[in-house]
Amino acid sequence: MGKLKRFQQVSQAPTRPQNRREETSFDVADLYSGPVDTDTKQDDSPIPLDEKLRQAYFWITNHAIISPYYDVEYNDGPPQNYVFGDQKVRLTLPTDQSYSSYVLLPLLNLAVRRRCLLVGGPGRGKTVIAVLMGILSGYSLKEIRRAIQHGQPQMTIADLLGNPLPSSLVSAESMDEVQISWRRWLGMRIKIIDEYNRIPTRTQSALLTVMADNYAELYDHVFECPRAAWYLTANDDSGGGTYQVIEALRDRIDVVVKALHFNTRFLNELLLRIEEGLSPEEIVPNTIVFTKEELDRMEKEVLSIDIPPELLRRIEFFAGHFEFFEPAARQIEYMTKDTAKLANVDFNLVAAEETGKDALADPGAQTRNGLSVRALMTCLVFVKAMAYFRGTKTVSFEDLRQIIPFVLHDKLVQHKDSPYFEQKSNHALRIDHISWIRNLFDQSCKEYDRLGLDRDDPVAKMSEKFEEGLEGVSEKEVTKRMLTIERTLKKWADSNKLYGNMFDDILKLKYLHQRYNNYLKWLKWKD
């Protein structure tokens, strides 16, 4: 029976002979490599800085900050979606590496050395993450803790910036002779302002100079600050607090990051920390700490990331929706929300004069303002940083989609009375600004695709032609180009409505027409 079973047994192992495998050889290293690292130069071997940034991200999420969220979602295939409850709450399971904004955005801010506002209720780790960024910049925990500026109602300019040395004040015969003892934090590569909305208004102005222009001034003496990454914390993202945050200061914030809630399923992690008596700031590994030179180099590498022209065009199209405000003026150049704001009129009243346009379809109808140059530049920098973090050489569409909402969070002001938000499905967007802005971007891209601007963009073509230069362009050619502009404008004028995305295009055509007109006059004068 045993023999029969043996004959019936089919081998599960493949028995087809393969090509001869190389003879198994063993090297001395096989004995000496193992669980203990033998590499004496491990700390010296340079790793790419984007890889180091990623390592820092994963160390923080795995060991430092409990932020088990993936709200910055990437997909390399169709993701699965689930819908919960009566409100149709949607959950997506991303298919590509995704990230927690709470850790990612501060790191990107470190890479590009901008200004990051961390908002959230008390005890959510805002200061911890800022301190971690400080340690990653090469400072010790002691140095960082001493350098944090704590906003409080009695904070004076001297507390913030420094004091003149009393002895020099007494002996000086002119302001030049006064010596200032500048606060140490001014010279650091990381600047942390805790609870900035508790700083008195007067002191906020002094802070603004440092944040905006990178210098501090006292008694006619100027301290030039080095480039730094800023981290400000607040528990109110609308600019309220003990003192209202001055608009100019708020406008200097480049990116806003919300502290996400604590997931109670990770309570055991908290317990472990209590029992061990350890805090993550004390145990940051040296391998993810950046030197000053590395931070400089990383910023340069980020800025060298490419934004493809077709994506840049989409950003232009998106940004173009918001500034245009037809009821604000009669002269087209002045038809902006900024004109209305400067005139201090009631925005709702003026907005009600808008007629005929589809307020649900028009992204511009959802905001009270447009995008400033500063906001646009910040967008471009941060999308580059996102692509850099993901290890790619060019920015992708999803990089735009994921990062722009965080950058524009405080920059685009909602028009809460817009009919768009009256729709039941859009109520939550009044509160969830990230989703709102992402939605705006998606809406804009849909419109961009509907207009077929990737295939046919007359303004882009005309701009390209103009960029080639006017040297040697004949009178006939110039006239032809001017006619093209006029025909395009006529075609648009005959269409019914004037939307925001057309506004900048119309003004660009006017600009081109004027330039050609001046050139034509010069040609005629020359002749």
Place this chain on the structure above:
Amino acid sequence: MERLKEGPLSKALRAGREEFNRRFARAARLSHSIDAEAFSQHMVQCVAPVVEAVAALDQNAVFRVTDCLFDISLEMLAKRLLSISRYPEVGRLWTEIFPSLAEAIIHDPRGVCASLTNALYNLYVENGRVQQWLSLLKKVIDTGCPVDSLRPVGFILAWRCGLSHFRKKALQLCDELDEKLLLAVFGLEAAEKDVSRKEILERLKNPWLPPRYPPRPGSLKIVCRIGGFRGFDGSFVNPPEVLSGDERLFAFDDQACWEIFADCFGATLRHYGKDLPEPGQSSDSLRIDRHGKVSAGNISALFPDLAGSSCSAATTHTLAVTLPSSHFIYLVALASAD
């Protein structure tokens, strides 16, 4: 708990106290197997003697070496390499071997200590004779082993202590060692100090005759038994079969194939893959019949335990035999009497 006495190690630890504490705290955070008491004991019993030996040679190197040994010790603790129950001889490595390598450690502390620790670990994993390896290594070092030769010597000794798959490379290294060291590695210095390198290498050609004595006729015997049922920590799921080709022996079951390495110092099985090797030139210098009689030229011997074998395969020196109801492989060879 034994306390650290005042000495070079305690001074070095004091000098870098904040940094060492920070590293320990970080390691403890990352690994739950970091036990402060076990670490302290290791520092006192194992690291201190090494640092003292280093201090005796070069005071300026003490901090640097301490810094490195501290990190290595943390790594070992995190990976449970300091567990006496699992690796009882780790302490010997640090207290007997490392102090006598103080000069080499000053030159490359991580390279020397980490490598030898890994070697010990690999010996344990491969079921090598760890105690013998340590004793032999100590002996060779005491006879004056140059630093450059430490790694090849350790490798050859690992082969001698049961890691038979290292044979080929070890023989190459033997060819490169100086004569005195070669004698020391095989323990021949006292008995046969006049024997030449050439003769030793000649002796080593027969895997079943140790180089200790000049070649003499051996007898057929079952030299070892390897394999076993996987459920009992062996290699095979079902009774294996064997095949040979080009002086190599292989064993396979329903799931995978292994290569057999065996000689007078030990036997190991190394995973070859899921597929069988291409059939090669087989040797018929050793044969077995169904009664269990093994023949090698004019010499034969009867092995009743091997009667009714299911399969056999041979190289010039080794016959591998399997039985239908056994998960083991029996190796038969012309071996020396001792």
